[in-house]
Amino acid sequence: MSAFTTRPSLEVADILRAYGEAYCAAHPVSGLQAAVMRRLARCRTAALGGHLDACDRCGYTRVSYNSCRDRHCPKCQARKRAEWLEARLERLLPVEYFHVVFTLPAALYPLVLHHSRRLYDLLFRAASQSLLTLAADPKRLAAQIGVTAILHTWGQNLLFHPHLHCVVTGGGLSPDGSQWTATRPGYLLPVKVLSRLFRGKFLAGLKDAYQAGQLTLGGSVADLAEPAAFRRWLDRLYRQDWVVYAKRPFGGARQVFRYLGRYSHRVAIANSRLLALEDDQVFFHWRDYADDNRLKVMRLTAEEFIRRFLLHVLPKRFVRIRHYGLLAGRNVTTQLARCRQLLGVADVRDPERTWLDQIREWTGHELNFCPQCQGPLTRQPLQATTAIRAGAPEAADALGVVDSS
Numbered sequence: 001m002s003a004f005t006t007r008p009s010l011e012v013a014d015i016l017r018a019y020g021e022a023y024c025a026a027h028p029v030s031g032l033q034a035a036v037m038r039r040l041a042r043c044r045t046a047a048l049g050g051h052l053d054a055c056d057r058c059g060y061t062r063v064s065y066n067s068c069r070d071r072h073c074p075k076c077q078a079r080k081r082a083e084w085l086e087a088r089l090e091r092l093l094p095v096e097y098f099h100v101v102f103t104l105p106a107a108l109y110p111l112v113l114h115h116s117r118r119l120y121d122l123l124f125r126a127a128s129q130s131l132l133t134l135a136a137d138p139k140r141l142a143a144q145i146g147v148t149a150i151l152h153t154w155g156q157n158l159l160f161h162p163h164l165h166c167v168v169t170g171g172g173l174s175p176d177g178s179q180w181t182a183t184r185p186g187y188l189l190p191v192k193v194l195s196r197l198f199r200g201k202f203l204a205g206l207k208d209a210y211q212a213g214q215l216t217l218g219g220s221v222a223d224l225a226e227p228a229a230f231r232r233w234l235d236r237l238y239r240q241d242w243v244v245y246a247k248r249p250f251g252g253a254r255q256v257f258r259y260l261g262r263y264s265h266r267v268a269i270a271n272s273r274l275l276a277l278e279d280d281q282v283f284f285h286w287r288d289y290a291d292d293n294r295l296k297v298m299r300l301t302a303e304e305f306i307r308r309f310l311l312h313v314l315p316k317r318f319v320r321i322r323h324y325g326l327l328a329g330r331n332v333t334t335q336l337a338r339c340r341q342l343l344g345v346a347d348v349r350d351p352e353r354t355w356l357d358q359i360r361e362w363t364g365h366e367l368n369f370c371p372q373c374q375g376p377l378t379r380q381p382l383q384a385t386t387a388i389r390a391g392a393p394e395a396a397d398a399l400g401v402v403d404s405s
Helices: 012-026 031-042 078-089 106-114 116-136 191-211 219-224 227-239 253-263 302-310 329-343 355-363 384-391 393-399
Strands: 050-055 061-065 097-103 146-154 160-169 171-173 180-182 244-246 274-278 281-288 294-301 321-325 377-382
Touching: 012 031, 012 274, 012 302, 031 302, 078 253, 097 116, 097 253, 106 116, 106 160, 106 219, 106 227, 116 146, 116 160, 116 191, 116 321, 146 253, 160 253, 171 329, 180 329, 191 227, 191 244, 219 227, 281 302, 294 302
Parallel strands: none
Antiparallel strands: 050 061, 050 377, 097 160, 097 244, 146 160, 146 321, 171 180, 274 281, 281 294
16 A cells, blocks of 8 residues: 555554643643644544545545644645755756754753744854855855755654754855856865854854843743853853764755755654554654664653654744755845856756646556546535544544534
């Protein structure tokens, strides 16, 4: 059976439906976190309504419930990922690409959790400026590079671990726009220099925010409110080595396309990693990078699993994928177009390609035809209460949805 028709035996939504209410009663939960929990619990259940596909030829029927479309939902990212990657493929250049990861030290985590929007923005700014500044240095590449940066806030164990995955062009446009300047094969920029530059830019931004009174320091970071304590804490961070590393370079555009799909719309944990929910315990696969990347099984209480999952709820309308340099929106039709011209890149867009065409290519399924006899399917919308009567009252009961009939 294809991945298009199968469903994991355990989902994050199942855990939230079973334990979410008790968790919210016992722990402080923000309005945004509560809204995310509700949406994920309702996703693809009768509570959201859906549609009924029926084949008049053989009698086949299929009920499909609507998606919540929340960006934290493990079930709602496939289409967004595919559409986003289609757009990125149109902008890829026939050059080497590099993967650079910027990680914040653990000492910053409590402060980042208190001021997530401001410090995530600072993370993006410090990392992108470090890459662009170093690449533009006449002693380095002396060129404008392209950067796509993707924020992740988790590790394999679901604990808080904010870092940026950056995909960087292996070269850039000369200042006068007359030529493409390529990097040396297999080499982008000196990682140690990049790390120090990133550390300096982030901590300078953090110091400015503190002096401007933009950081509310209470709770677990209350001891930093006193200026002398903040200066000592900042000095320790300046003396610490920050983790910036570059993975092996990519080859052609096809490799970059596949690779981006692994990171672009990933959520804290995929349903496919969940193994079991037994005796109030959640079991899931995780990869221990400190132990030679061994695949292990982690066991958490349902309460702790939900706590860790909620650490990764992003601020409302926060943009977690950003583009800089040649790939910035304002440069796509100018500088990037000039690069494509210099590199002799043909236009890969197909304006006639539809969403149904994409589904057919990705899954091998024809959504408009019966999977049994290939006859045409007719579609009938189902409202939420109709869908509940049609086959999933348990989802409605768990969420407090009332059938008004």
